Amino acid sequence: MHNSAPIERAKPSTAQQAAALTAGTRGVQSTRVTAKAAKRMLAMFVVFALLFAMLAALITYIVDPLQFYHKPFGYDPVFSNEQRYQNPGLARNYDYDTIIVGTSMTENFRPSEVDKALGAHTLKLSIRGSTADEQFKIAQLAIETGKVKQVLWGLDYFALKTGDQEAAGEFPDYLYDDNKLNDVRYLLNYSLYDSFFKGIMKQIKGSPSQSLEGLYNWNYAVTFGKKLVLKDYEKAGVAEAYFGLNEEPLDVIKDNFNTRVLKLIKAHPEVKFIVYYPPYSVLREVMWEKTNKVRYQNQLEMAVWMYEQLHALPNTEVYNFQTATEWTYNLDLYKDMSHHNQDVNSAIAEAIGQKDARYLMNDTNAQSFADELAKQVQTFALSPDGDPLSVQVFMGDDPSEKVFSSRIMPGEGELLVPVKEAAQAFGATLDWNQATKELVLGRDDSKIKLKMGDKQALQDDNAVELAYPGKLIGGTAYVPFMQLASMLGYKISSDQPNELSIRYTLAS
Secondary structure: OOOOOOOOOOOOOHHHHHHHHHHHHHHHHHHHHHHHHHHHHHHHHHHHHHHHHHHHHHHHHHHOOOOOOOOOOOOOOOOOOOHHHHHHHHHHHOOOOEEEEEOHHHOOOOHHHHHHHHOOOEEEOOOOOOOHHHHHHHHHHHHOOOOOOEEEEEOOHHHHOOOHHHHOOOOOHHHOOOOHHHHHHHHOOHHHHHHHHHHHHHHHOOOOOOOOOOOOOOOOOOOOOHHHHHHHHHHHHHHOOOHHHHOOOHHHHHHHHHHHHHHHHHHOOOOEEEEEEOOOOHHHHHHHHHHOHHHHHHHHHHHHHHHHHHHOOOOEEEEEOOOOHHHHOOHHHEOOOOOEOHHHHHHHHHHHHOOOOOOEOOOOOHHHHHHHHHHHHHOEEEOOOOOEEEEEEEEOOOOOOOOOOOOEOOOOOOOEEEHHHHHHHHOOEEEEEOOOOEEEEEEOOEEEEEEOOOOEEEEOOEEEEOOOOOEEEOOEEEEEHHHHHHHOOOEEEEEEEEOOEEEEEEEO
16 A cells, blocks of 8 residues: 655744744733733722712712711701611700600600600600610610710510511611721712602702601501501401410510610619500500410510519609500500500600609509509400490309400490300300200200300290390300390399499399
C-alpha cells in the first residue's frame, strides 16, 4: 500500500512573527486600559452614590418628616399616623410632663382633658395593637428625656401576650436607641415622604393644620352603636371558637409584666405611674369565657396579681374600669366588643383626676373587682332588644345563686337555659330522646313532656301552650326555665334592683 507523505506547513516569516507579537502586546495593553477604565468608572460610581446618599440624608435631616431630630422649620407640623415611627420624634422634641401609653383603647384621650384632670401637660404616645414591650420602649424613651413626671398607662391583658408581638408588625428599634449609625435607616428611607407630602398638600389647599390634641384620635372616623357590637358578638362566636388552644401559660404573662412594666416603674421612682385596666364591653368578657376560658381566667387572676405587684411601689396608682357597668353595659358607646368612644376616655380621665373610689384599687377591694366581673359574666343575658342585663336566679331559701352556662332572654319574664342545668336546678329527673329531640322532666308526681321547636307541651298528659318553645343551639337543648318552673309547682317572684339587673326567686 502506498503511504502519502506528510504535508509540510509553511513556517511564519520573521516579519509575521513580529507582527503577531506586536498585536498580542497591544491586546494586553488594551485589556489593561479597559480594566483601569472600569475601575475608574466603578470608583466614580461609588463616589457619586455616596455623594447622592449623603445629599439624600442631608435633605431628610433638614426636612425631617417624622420630626425625629427637630420640629419643622417654617411650616406647620405634619404628623404620621404610623405611631411606631412617629412617637420617638414626638417624645424627643415636644414639651410635656405627662405621657399616655397603651393600645388603641387609649387613642381617644384628648390631651387637654387629661391636662385638666391631672394638672398636667400631656403628650399622647399610644400605639394601636401594641405589646407591652413596645409600650415599654416608648415610655422608656420619653422618660430618659428627663421631661416625664407622670405616666398614664392603659394596660390591656393581651398586650402582655408574647404571641401577639409578631402580629403587631415590624417595630423600628433603630428609632428608639442611642446608636447614631442606626439612623441611616431613617435618613435614607424615601417612604417617609409619602404621608409627609400629602400633609403638605392639604396645608396648601387650606385644610386645618394637624395638632397633637387630635393626633391618633379615631372617635369621629368610625361608627358606634349597639347593632355593630351585636354583629361583632355574633361573628366572634364562630371566628374565635378555637382561640383558647394556644394561650400562653400564666407564668409567661407574668414574666412579660415583670420585665416590661414593673421593671420600668421600679427604675424610675421619681415618676408617678397611673395604671388602669380598660373597660371592654361585657360582651367581650362573655365571649372570652365562651371561647377562650384560659385567657378569661388568666385576666381575672392577673388583674389582682398585677395590682399586688404595683401597690407595693410608692409611685403607682391602679384603677380598674372593667366592671364599670355604666359603660360596659351600654353598647351604644362601642364600635365593636372592645373599643369605646371618646366620651368614655374623658370619663376615665376625670375619674382618675378625682381619685374616684369606685375604681381606685386598694388592698380591701382588689379581689372584689375580679369577683364582680366574674359575676357579671356568669349572670349575663341579652334582653329581647339586645341590651345586656344581669339576671340572677335563686331557688327557695338557698342563698347561693343558680349558675347556668348560658342564658337567653327570648322575651320579658323568661329565660332559656340548658335543659340539664334546668333539671338540676329543679331537682327534677330528665329523659332525653336524641332521635325525636323530645324530653321529659319529672318532679314529684308531675311530668312535663316537650319537643324542641314545638310551642305545645304536655303536663301530666294535659296540653299546655309554651310562650317560648325549646331550642337546639349549637347541639345544646335550651328550655323556657320560668314557665317550666311554674308548671312544676314553683312560685316565682322578681324584682329589679336597678335598670341593668333582674332578680328571680323561685319558691316551692
